[in-house]
Amino acid sequence: MIQSLSHKGLKELFETGKSAKVRPDLQKRCLQILDAIHHAETLDDLKLPGLRLHLDSRFKPVRWRVDVNGPWRITFEWQDGEARKVDLVQDH
Numbered sequence: 872m873i874q875s876l877s878h879k880g881l882k883e884l885f886e887t888g889k890s891a892k893v894r895p896d897l898q899k900r901c902l903q904i905l906d907a908i909h910h911a912e913t914l915d916d917l918k919l920p921g922l923r924l925h926l927d928s929r930f931k932p933v934r935w936r937v938d939v940n941g942p943w944r945i946t947f948e949w950q951d952g953e954a955r956k957v958d959l960v961q962d963h
Contacts, residue, residue, distance in 0.1 A: 874953040875878070881905065881959050893959065900939050901959065902904045908937075908947065908954045 874914040876882040880892025942962045947954040
């Protein structure tokens with residue numbers, strides 16, 4: 872379940888299904904990922920084809936990453952079955 876969203880555009884997209892703060896070509900994929908994260912009870916529930924769930928140990932506390940498109944990723948912290956600080960980031 873998603874507990875909190877850091878990215879204002881993702882929050883708006885998650886709540887309304889659209890957002891001017893998330894690129895139009897990323898919105899459908901972001902919604903699919905947010906839905907998967909929201910319904911996940913464990914991290915294993917997110918080990919789906921195409922999501923490429925992986926650990927990003929550069930951060931403390933540790934964050935998990937899911938591929939959106941190209942350099943875009945959705946990142947989040949996972950604690951007690953909840954995703955926290957869900958964010959949309961661009962890798963450089």
